[in-house]
Amino acid sequence: MRKYFGTDGVRGRVGEFPMTPDFAMKLGWAAGQVLGAEGVREVLIGKDTRASGYMLESALEAGFSAAGVNVALVGPLPTPGVAYLTSTFRADAGVVISASHNPFDDNGIKIFGQGGQKLNDIQEQEIERWLQVAIDGGMTCVSSEKLGKARRIDDAAGRYTEYCKANLPGHLSLNGLKIVLDSANGAGYRVGPAVFRELGAELISIHDKPNGLNINENCGATSMQSLCDAVLAHQADIGIALDGDADRLMMVDHTGAVVDGDELLYLLAKDAKRAGYTGGVVGTQMSNLGLEQALNELNIPFKRAKVGDRYVLEQLNAMGWRLGGEGSGHLLSLDHASTGDAIIASLRVLASLLEQQATLYDAKQGMHKLPQTLINVRYTAQAGHDPLDTPAVLQAVALVEQQLGQTGRVLLRKSGTETLIRVMVEAVDAGRAQSSAQQIADAFS
Numbered sequence: 001m002r003k004y005f006g007t008d009g010v011r012g013r014v015g016e017f018p019m020t021p022d023f024a025m026k027l028g029w030a031a032g033q034v035l036g037a038e039g040v041r042e043v044l045i046g047k048d049t050r051a052s053g054y055m056l057e058s059a060l061e062a063g064f065s066a067a068g069v070n071v072a073l074v075g076p077l078p079t080p081g082v083a084y085l086t087s088t089f090r091a092d093a094g095v096v097i098s099a100s101h102n103p104f105d106d107n108g109i110k111i112f113g114q115g116g117q118k119l120n121d122i123q124e125q126e127i128e129r130w131l132q133v134a135i136d137g138g139m140t141c142v143s144s145e146k147l148g149k150a151r152r153i154d155d156a157a158g159r160y161t162e163y164c165k166a167n168l169p170g171h172l173s174l175n176g177l178k179i180v181l182d183s184a185n186g187a188g189y190r191v192g193p194a195v196f197r198e199l200g201a202e203l204i205s206i207h208d209k210p211n212g213l214n215i216n217e218n219c220g221a222t223s224m225q226s227l228c229d230a231v232l233a234h235q236a237d238i239g240i241a242l243d244g245d246a247d248r249l250m251m252v253d254h255t256g257a258v259v260d261g262d263e264l265l266y267l268l269a270k271d272a273k274r275a276g277y278t279g280g281v282v283g284t285q286m287s288n289l290g291l292e293q294a295l296n297e298l299n300i301p302f303k304r305a306k307v308g309d310r311y312v313l314e315q316l317n318a319m320g321w322r323l324g325g326e327g328s329g330h331l332l333s334l335d336h337a338s339t340g341d342a343i344i345a346s347l348r349v350l351a352s353l354l355e356q357q358a359t360l361y362d363a364k365q366g367m368h369k370l371p372q373t374l375i376n377v378r379y380t381a382q383a384g385h386d387p388l389d390t391p392a393v394l395q396a397v398a399l400v401e402q403q404l405g406q407t408g409r410v411l412l413r414k415s416g417t418e419t420l421i422r423v424m425v426e427a428v429d430a431g432r433a434q435s436s437a438q439q440i441a442d443a444f445s
Contacts, residue, residue: 004131005124007308009110011099014052019107021059028063029139030130031095031111032148034123035069040092040114042070046082046156047097048187048245051212052107056097060109065148066141074156076210078187078246080341081160083116087338088159098187098245101222101328104213116338118310157191164195167336167347172354174201178236180252182227184220185210188246188343195343196240204234216243221250221329221342224258232256238350238360242342247309248329249342251349253361261329262291264349266367268333269300269323271352282315282324282332284308289409289426294367307413309340370408371430373437377421377444387421387444388412396443400425400436408433410440 004010004018010027012019018027035043043064047053053076061071072091074082079096086094094112102108111119111127119127141147168174179201183189189208196203206226207219219226221243231239231252239252251259262283269281280301283291287304295302305315309330316324316334325331330340337344353363379387387393393412401410408427415422423441427433 002121002124003128005128007310008100009096009108011102011106011108014050014105014107019052019056021055023135024056024059024109025063025066026134026139027109027127027131028060028095029067029134030063030127031093032064032067032069033130034126035093035113036067040069042072042091044072044074044082044086044089044091044094044153045097046074046077046079046085046094046187048099049076049185049189049210049212049215050097050099050104050107052104053097056107056109060095060097061150063139065150066139067148068142068146069148071148071150073150073152075152076187076190077156077160078191078242078341078343079110080247080337080339080344081156081187081191083112083339084160084163084337085153085156086112086114087116088163089153096245100245101216101220101243101248103217104215112339118313118339161191161194161198164191164341164343164347165199167344168199168351172351174199174350176200176202177238177350178202178204178234180204180206180227180230180234180236180239181208182206182219182230182239182241183208183246184216184242184244185214186216186220186242186244186246188242192240192242192246192343195347199347204230204236206230220244221248224250224252228252228256228258240342240346243329246342247340249331249345250329251346251360253364254359255361257361259360259364260327261325261331262288262327262369263364263367264329264345265323265325265331266291266294267349267352267363268331268345269295270298270366271348271355272323273298273300277322279321279323280319282312282319282321284312284326285411285413286327286424288327288369288372290367290369297366313339370426370428371433372424372426373430373433375423375437375441376415377423377441379419379421379444381419388414390443392443393440396440400440404432404436408436410436412440
């Protein structure tokens with residue numbers, strides 16, 4: 001079991017353990033011990049626009065240097081950009097300082113291995129073992145001549161911009177398309193507008209003025225209202241929302257309606273099949289049942305992984321498939337990027353629409369989402385007691401599943417960061433989903 005790493009690296013409130021400079025330095029040192037033993041000699045470090053990124057960047061740099069690992073600093077850049085540059089600069093590993101869609105006073109640290117792939121569980125467990133050594137007994141330091149060196153890479157954003165642009169086929173152009181882009185005041189605030197403007201779009205760019213404190217604040221992929229309003233106000237063809245580190249994508253059609261990750265994954269899968277793709281699609285336990293039903297109608301196999309894009313990627317690799325994602329907007333198209341990339345995914349969607357001469361509104365009609373209700377139930381942790389196994393809960397779940405039959409779905413899972421049970425129910429109508437979820441939630445009291 002991992003103690004510090006969650007589904008997306010180490011994350012927490014800045015100034016509170018573990019998001020302190022002392023912890024970050026020791027994490028860098030521990031990662032340097034593990035990755036250095038695997039042959040890593042240089043680590044690329046990027047970050048989003050949070051003010052705390054400067055502090056954590058310096059601490060990580062010190063930790064890696066003490067372990068004898070060199071550091072290349074790229075500044076604010078989307079998470080997938082760091083993954084891409086880790087590979088193209090031939091760095092041996094990459095680190096992103098970001099809490100993704102969380103508010104500014106949170107931050108996080110996630111580590112990529114060679115080729116831009118996230119670390120596996122075994123590597124993270126080994127880093128945690130060394131981290132505990134540093135926490136309990138302090139860090140060691142290599143001799144002065146072996147200390148890691150640091151350098152800054154000035155053209156990182158430009159290189160990543162060109163890479164993104166190459167993902168729109170050369171015979172296509174965004175000329176004539178009016179697009180509203182919401183960069184969430186985050187890591188994509190420079191690259192995103194540059195990509196779409198240089199590809200010919202008439203671009204209205206919003207939430208592209210980060211000040212260190214406004215990342216994800218009433219904007220971006222987790223707060224869509226301002227984008228919906230802007231699409232309607234400007235009579236735009238489409239709206240594109242990134243999150244704070246630009247690895248999640250949500251879109252808005254010309255009617256002002258939100259198009260989420262499940263619907264976008266359906267569009268990408270349908271387009272891939274039309275182009276000859278014979279593999280399947282990986283979603284998660286939280287993927288809408290409507291996605292599964294729509295893919296079944298297209299004879300596209302579908303499997304569910306644990307929640308988290310890292311587990312989607314693991315399942316894709318195990319199956320030899322190329323497409324997967326989450327309703328939250330993490331979309332994986334392994335033929336185009338090694339990790340979730342909101343800018344590249346949006347270009348793949350736009351390419352599909354241009355090829356079909358279709359609007360986003362029309363293209364999504366083949367999938368019908370089932371209403372979904374999610375209720376968080378707080379519980380008191382007790383040794384030897386699993387709240388999911390109580391007779392009342394088991395009975396309530398069995399009853400709801402019997403009532404829903406094949407027309408709905410029940411999912412209960414523990415939060416990875418809080419003492420919460422997430423009760424999710426899907427049903428053919430919103431009222432049934434709400435009442436069924438509440439029925440199960442009440443069983444915990």
